[in-house]
Amino acid sequence: MTAFLKLLFRNRLAAMGAVVLAFIVVLALLTPILPLTDPNITNTADRFARPLTEGYLLGADHLGRDQLSRLMWGTRTSLAVGAVAAFLAAFFGSAIGIVSGYFGGRTDNILMRGIDMLMAFPYILLALAIVAALGTGLINALIAVAAVNIPFFARNIRGITVGLAHREFVDAARLSGKGHVRIILSEILPNVLPVIVIAMSTTVGWMILETAGLSFLGLGSQPPDSDLGSMLGQARAAFTTNPHTSIIPGVMIFLIVMSVNLLGDGVRDALDPRLRSGALSRPLPVTTVFKNRAIPAARPEAPLLDIQELETQFHVGNRVYQAVGKVSLSVKPGECLGIIGESGSGKSVTALSVTGLVASPPGVITGGAVRLEGKDLLSAGYETLRRTRGNRIAYIFQDPLSTLHPLYTVGDQLAEAIRVHDSRVSRTQARARALELMTQVRIPNPESRLSNYPHEMSGGMRQRVGIAMALANAPDIIIADEPTTALDVTVQAQILSLLSDLRRERGLAIVFITHDFGVVAQLCDRVAVMYAGRIVEEGPTRAVLDAPAHPYTRRLIACVPELGGGRRELAAIPGLPPMVDDLPPGCHFAPRCHKAAPECKVGYIPLEGPAPRAVRCIHPEEKLA
Ligand SMILES: Nc1ncnc2c1ncn2[C@@H]1O[C@H](COP(=O)(O)OP(=O)(O)OP(=O)(O)O)[C@@H](O)[C@H]1O
Structure with a gap:
């Protein structure tokens, strides 16, 4: 909780929103015990009394009622209505979304078409229709506002639930004999709850505004009671002659909605761990490199790839994670270097630092040099690095399903990898080369496999496509980051022998990251x-x-x-x-x-x-x- 509050208050706008909202809420809560005059007592002699006149700190309205007292009571009502409407919309909308996404099929179809019908009406028209059917009054306006916001929650939560309903942990719960209700409550709900809270915190502002809109039109709170919207509505006729009667509730609505929205955005950012660590912020195309870092002098013999005293850190908030500390490695043409170590020892970050692929923020290269044939890549510009990536230094990653694009065929992706580095290659030539590569990595029926989508291939085959893609531009170095960890031993052996052959035939240098000493012994x-x-x-x-x-x-x-x-x-x-x-x-x-x-x-x-x-x-x- 303290960490959450710390993060929240680091965001200055959210902190401002929280302070203003807290002030307004405290005032609204204290209203019944504050020495205020009755908000409904009329005094026509003091109609439209100006602010700061005797007895009227904020002036009086068209019936001579004290504006300050009405503002406080009106704020109390508006806040309560907005919060209750947001809760109702979140409750019913999320319930529909969860049931729909979890059961899918016909249930999903029926519920979602109903939601679509609600969404097909302009929301204010729909709210007006609901109030017309139920009758005017604050409670009915609240129901109308909650109802028109149900689709927002239902759609959002359904989308997330669909993604969760077929995950392994839900299958595991099913296998353990849990019923649907228990699975929904214990497996699905905890996963969607943060999203519901975040959506609620950002929608309370709208709800207050929408209820105020209905009251402004005379459909919400009815005299003598008032909320901020009805205060505005009643002041409409006197807007030009006595603007204070409209400006005062208007400013209060503005303050409440602004502070709720700023706080809501802050809550969302602080609750989402990916936003917190910078993982969802758009990374730069190249890892940030400290300009004044210590650059070691080049070695006279200049190996093909020379990593010298590389230091890579992650800067998250006030914390500095030293993922790579002064690592020096080198590889010669045709050589295979193995990097081995426990999970989290910095192998992948070292490999990604070579061509500036560590996500930045939060990654920063704070020291060292990475020289390719003597030229420092860390000091090079983005264009040089772009030409080097995939062309001179290629990568093979552990999970090809997450690195291959799910919506393009593997043939198209291979052709793209070739053409991105040489635009003179025509589409037909690129396809022919893709076929050659597929054959080289020993994919059976390469011709027909070219038109397969990644999900249509087995894990071992996808990994071979990953290797083919790495080989597409005849690189000098391949950095393979645990390429065989997820594969069975027979496919692993085939892939290792393939890499070994390529090394012999092409003089390819390989940096092989693994946990497996057997693989190291065989290849490195x-x-x-x-x-x-x-x-x-x-x-x-x-x-x-x-x-x-x-x-x-x-x-x-x-x-x-x-x-x-x-x-x-x-x-x-x-x-x-x-x-x-x-x-x-x-x-x-x-x-x-x-x-x-x-x-x-x-x-x-x-x-x-x-x-x-x-x-x-x-x-x-x-x-x-
Ligand atoms: N975005 C990040 N923010 C903070 N720390 C990070 C981030 N990414 C990686 N790290 C840390 O950097 C360290 C090195 O991670 P790296 O991925 O290089 O490990 P690894 O040796 O490749 O592990 P594995 O074998 O599990 O892939 C780890 O301690 C990890 O927690």
Whole structure:
């Protein structure tokens, strides 16, 4: 709750809205005990008394009634009606939306066509028709306003429920024997509740305005009672001669609606974790790079890809997440470098930083250099990076279903990947090349598969399309981020051998990110082990696997079950990796390490050792000769 309030009040406009609204609500609540005159006592001698005249702080209306008192009572009524109408609309609209989206089929059809019919009328006409049918009066105006807003909630909530109704956790609840009502209450409702609250907070303002509109037309509150709308309506005739009678309720309506809307927007932003972290804000085309960062000098031998002391952070509010801390890696043509480490160790962020693909905000590259054949990509402009992405450095991601566009055929997507980097290639040529690529990645019946949509292919096939797309422009380097994690072992083996062949045939350099030591052993020449954003050990694959020097590497290897190795206890690593916004000094692994000594927990421990091996440890498991 405190975190929510902190976030809410960081938004200055929302804070302003909250203060103004709180002030108005407190005044409205205190109205019955404030020393105000009766709002309905008329005094024709004081008709249209000006504000600040004796006994009338805000003047009097056309019947000589005290404007201040009427304003306070009217505000109280308008606020109550707006809030109740919003609650009713949210309750009935959300119930219709949930039932419709959850059951689907005929239920959905009947309910939604009913909602469509409601939406087909201009809302004010519909409200007028409802009031005409029920009779004038504040309660009937409230019912009319709530009714015309039901479709807004029903449509919104139905859309979200449709997306949830077939998710695995709902299926799991069904399998566990829960009935529909329990599933709706325990699985669906908690997921849609934040959206209902957000929609309500942004619609209360409309409801107040709409009720005021009906009262203004004489259909809402009836004399002698009044709300802000009826005060405005009664003052209409005297607008030019005695404007204060209209301006005062008008300003109050403006203040209430503005403050409710500003607060509603703030609540929405603070409740949505994606908005909070910046994940929904539109990322820049290139990760922000600190201009005054430390840029290490280029190495004389200039490998194909040279990452030097790369530092990438996420700036979320006041917190700084150090996802990648001074990582240095290099790859030669035709070489395969494996990056291995626990989940969250910074492997993907390192890979995405290479071509500025880390979402910014909140990502920022704060240090280091990434050189492709000696030229620093981090200092390059957007055009250079755009030409490099997919053309010289290509990516294969873990889940091709989320990286392939669901509405285009794979053939079109492959052709697009080719033509985006070379507009001279005609459509027919691009299609022929797409066919060639599909054959190369060994997709059966490549010709007919070209016109498949991603959902029509199996996971392994989609992954091959991902590889074909990465190969489309004959890149020099492929960065493969756990491309085989979601695949079964036979498909995994096929894909690994495919990558291996491509490496041999084309001299392709591969950076292979994985959790799997088996994959590393099969494919990689060298391996770098990452922990909490740093490389803790690196060296030729065989040497590292045979004699791991860092206690973390050793324990990571010990976690891997061995086929045919007999029954043995799998040694899980105790504890959890540290939070990257609160990294311990010294060795980040020390709190989980059985060899940790006091000197491991202070200062900076360098990555060192006789090339090509290196380890970041004061007490390594193996002395590197
Ligand atoms: N938008 C973000 N805001 C804050 N922290 C983030 C964000 N994106 C990533 N991180 C943090 O950066 C760190 C590195 O994440 P990264 O995705 O590189 O891990 P990984 O090693 O690739 O993990 P996995 O194997 O699960 O893919 C993690 O601690 C993660 O929580």
